[in-house]
Amino acid sequence: xxxxxxLFTAIGFEVLGTMLLPSTQNFTKLFxxxxxxxxxxxxxxxxxxLAQRLPLAVIYSSWAGLGVxxxxxxxxxxxxxxxxxxxxxxxxxxxxxxxxxxxxxxxLL
Numbered sequence: 043x044x045x046x047x048x049l050f051t052a053i054g055f056e057v058l059g060t061m062l063l064p065s066t067q068n069f070t071k072l073f074x075x076x077x078x079x080x081x082x083x084x085x086x087x088x089x090x091x092l093a094q095r096l097p098l099a100v101i102y103s104s105w106a107g108l109g110v111x112x113x114x115x116x117x118x119x120x121x122x123x124x125x126x127x128x129x130x131x132x133x134x135x136x137x138x139x140x141x142x143x144x145x146x147x148x149x150l151l
Contacts, residue, residue, distance in 0.1 A: 114129065
């Protein structure tokens with residue numbers, strides 16, 4: 043359970059860093075740029091810790107998939123970006139894929 047808490051924290055830092063990218067204005071604004079970079083560094087650090095405890099496929103698929111899903115949802119809310127029905131279906135397929143990877147992480151073919 044602790045590993046998944048670290049994973050969700052890593053995802054949170056990655057999402058924070060990504061959501062701040064428009065505010066950095068091409069990294070010309072010091073505060074949002076610093077927070078964005080620090081968020082990415084913390085996220086990668088947590089992923090490195092988790093790489094010793096969980097399968098890399100689980101870590102990366104969860105981090106990338108849930109990160110994409112979260113950024114798309116938060117961009118819709120905060121930046122008023124549109125989501126087509128095709129995008130929404132794709133985002134839910136990402137969630138299904140991440141769930142399957144996590145459910146069957148220990149099984150061999």
